[in-house]
Amino acid sequence: MSKSKAPLPLTPAVFHILLALFGKERHGYDIMQQVKADSGDTVKMGPGTLYGSLDRMIEAGLVAKGNTQDPRRIYYRLTALGQTTLRAETERLSRVALVARRQLGSE
Secondary structure (H helix, E strand, O other), rough: OOOOHHHHHHHHHHHHHHHOOOOOEEEEEHHHHHHHOOOOOOOOOHHHHHHHHHHHHHHHOOOOEEOOOOOOOOOEEEEEEHHHHHHHHHHHHHHHHHHHHHHHHHO
């Protein structure tokens, strides 16, 4: 991932992490719980996937370490690029879903 533009499509892990961080700083366990809730318990993210993804997302400029008042936890927040990327991926997924619904005759 480059710092100027994240490649689309995003992996499911990256998409769910960005979504979990939208509008709120969170620490790792909180992110995992939000991903679980957002996905209706269908996506379970372990620490390896979460922290490996966060490291790559920080490097790409999508996420930054937030302001923490609890020295035991690291909080993460979306950057402007992270928000833009989340919106772009959401729009891309919406278009794909629309095409799929049309082809399946659901609309």
